[in-house]
Amino acid sequence: MKYLCLVYLDEKRQDELPDEDCVAYDTDIRASGYCLASEALQPVQTATTVRMRNGKLSVTDGPFAETKEQLAGFYMIEATDLNEAIRIAAKIPPARVGCVEVRPIRPIRETVAARTRST
Secondary structure: OEEEEEEEEOHHHHHHOOHHHHHHHHHHHHHHOOEEEEEEOOOHHHOEEEEEEOOEEEEEEOOOOOOOOEEEEEEEEEOOOHHHHHHHHHOOHHHHOOEEEEEEOOOHHHHHHHHHHHO
């Protein structure tokens, strides 16, 4: 099953995590076969929020909401179950100073394809 591990941390604490630790972990998890994709994100002040309401585009600077911890990156992983996904997420270096949200991927493409085949 696929899981998205969303990495959050207070950007003021980012210096507590050497980039080398994150790159070493990324190299290891990719080599293990668990990691399908991963990236670090630029600081939150570079974010842009896009909304469509009643056919009108709204673009604002910054994230959707003010939070203590900001989205700093992600790992898309393949794990047998939630317990294994949690074990993998616990090893992500920013978990030491921030948190990692683990969410199962909703297989929307597969669901729609199955519906299409059955009609």
